[in-house]
Amino acid sequence: MSGVQQRPEVSVIIPAYNRFELLKEAVSTVMRQSFNNFELIVVDDGSSDMTPTISLYYKDDPRFRYFRIEHNGMPGYVRNIGVHKAAAPYIAFLDSDDLWMRDKLKKQMQFLQASPGIPIVHSRERWIRNGEEVSQKKQKHKRSGMIFDDALIKCIIGPSTVILEKELFDKAGGFREDLEVAEDYELWLKITDTTEVGYIDEPLITKRAGHGEQLSEKYGHIEIFRITALMNLVEEGFFTDEHQKAARKELSRKCRIYAAGCRKRERYNEALEYEELSRQFA
Numbered sequence: 001m002s003g004v005q006q007r008p009e010v011s012v013i014i015p016a017y018n019r020f021e022l023l024k025e026a027v028s029t030v031m032r033q034s035f036n037n038f039e040l041i042v043v044d045d046g047s048s049d050m051t052p053t054i055s056l057y058y059k060d061d062p063r064f065r066y067f068r069i070e071h072n073g074m075p076g077y078v079r080n081i082g083v084h085k086a087a088a089p090y091i092a093f094l095d096s097d098d099l100w101m102r103d104k105l106k107k108q109m110q111f112l113q114a115s116p117g118i119p120i121v122h123s124r125e126r127w128i129r130n131g132e133e134v135s136q137k138k139q140k141h142k143r144s145g146m147i148f149d150d151a152l153i154k155c156i157i158g159p160s161t162v163i164l165e166k167e168l169f170d171k172a173g174g175f176r177e178d179l180e181v182a183e184d185y186e187l188w189l190k191i192t193d194t195t196e197v198g199y200i201d202e203p204l205i206t207k208r209a210g211h212g213e214q215l216s217e218k219y220g221h222i223e224i225f226r227i228t229a230l231m232n233l234v235e236e237g238f239f240t241d242e243h244q245k246a247a248r249k250e251l252s253r254k255c256r257i258y259a260a261g262c263r264k265r266e267r268y269n270e271a272l273e274y275e276e277l278s279r280q281f282a
Contacts, residue, residue, distance in 0.1 A: 008039040008063070010105060010163065011086030015078035016054075016096045017045040017071070022208070023054060023096040030094060031058065035105035038092075039063050043082045046071025076175030076183035079159075083169060091166050097208050098160040104204040108163045111198055120164035120191065121198035122157045129209045144199035148192040148243055152250040154226070155185040157197070160205045168195065176232075182225035186233065189247075193239050227254050227274075234281065252281040 012030050016023050023042070030040050040063055044051050047068075058064035069081060083091055090112070094100060104123070111121050122143070127134040141150040150156055172190040175183045191197075230251050233239065239247050255278035262271035 006037065008037055008088040009109065010035075010038040010090045010092050011083070011088040011166070012038055012040045012092045012094060012105075013079055013082035013086065014040065014042045014094050014096055015045060015075055015082065016042055016047060016051050017073075017078075018047045018049045018051065019096045020047070020050040020054070023051060024057070026094055026096050026099060027054060027058075027064075029100040029102075031061070031064070032102060033100065033105045034103050035109055038105060039065060039087060041065045041067065041082045041085055043078050043085075044068040045073070045078045074177050074180060074183070076179060076187075077177040080174045080177060083166065083174060086166060089166055090163055091169055092163045093159045094205075095160050099206040099208070100160070101204045101206070105163070107200055107204060111200055112163065115198055118196055118198040119168045120162060120195065121200060122161040122163075123200040123204040124202055125158050125161055126203035126206045127209060128206055134209075143197075143201075145196055146192070147197050148189070149246055151185075151188050151192045152230070152247060155182065155188065157184070157188045158205065158207065159184045160207065164191075176229065179225055179229060181222045182229050185226050186229035189230070189233060190238065193243050223254060223258055227251065227258060230254065231277075231281075248281045252278045255281065 014023070014026060014030075027040065027042065030038070042054060042065070044066065052066075052068060055064070055066035065085070067081065067085060069078070072078060079093060090109075092105065108121050108123070112118065115121075141147075141153070141156050143156065147156065168191065172187060174187070176186050177183075179186065230247060234244070234247050234251055237244060255274045259271045259274035259278060262268070262274065
């Protein structure tokens with residue numbers, strides 16, 4: 001492809017760090033989308049592998065943009081860099097170890113165009129772990145409409161599934177940049193506090209888990225990061241009154257459960273700290 005591209009409708013952001021082979025596959029699923037009016041921004045978080053060579057594959061395609069930054073290690077910071085460089089009114093994210101179905105952008109843009117007043121849409125995911133598909137049948141949470149109460153419990157919007165208005169992203173303040181994990185959980189809470197969410201009930205992405213390079217695999221658990229994210233918002237009084245009450249209740253529950261886990265592992269000082277926090281937010 002050559003020539004000058006029209007202004008894109010969607011800016012796709014891929015944060016990348018030392019996953020060159022996975023990144024190549026992820027990028028190819030974007031560049032083969034049936035919806036063509038996009039730009040793809042790869043933000044390389046200071047990789048030491050062959051990641052910088054990805055730009056050679058698409059040097060003649062004006063839709064592809066590559067930026068390299070000094071290694072930071074915080075996925076929210078890296079994604080925010082990409083959004084800052086975005087030219088489109090809509091933003092989509094793709095993690096470098098995930099894959100998009102060919103009609104992902106097309107179906108979501110059609111949904112948004114047919115749904116005035118809904119500035120964000122996500123979809124179901126196809127989960128692959130160690131080469132085998134993981135059933136999603138037990139996932140019973142609410143996925144569309146006003147989903148704040150369900151979003152409090154865990155991250156129910158996969159970053160790789162979502163398209164949203166850049167204006168909405170900016171208004172929410174973007175991703176928190178000092179959390180290594182659960183920065184997406186925090187952003188969706190800020191958005192779902194007042195915003196109705198759209199949903200397409202079919203898998204538009206493939207999420208590849210279990211390859212050992214994921215931050216959730218690195219720590220083995222992520223609830224402490226959700227507690228940190230939620231506590232900050234509660235202490236700021238960020239939410240509307242009704243949601244603030246629900247957030248305090250959920251934060252108290254999360255602290256209580258985390259404290260019980262600390263006691264089980266004989267981390268008694270930490271258990272006392274979170275038991276006190278549980279009482280404080282009850």
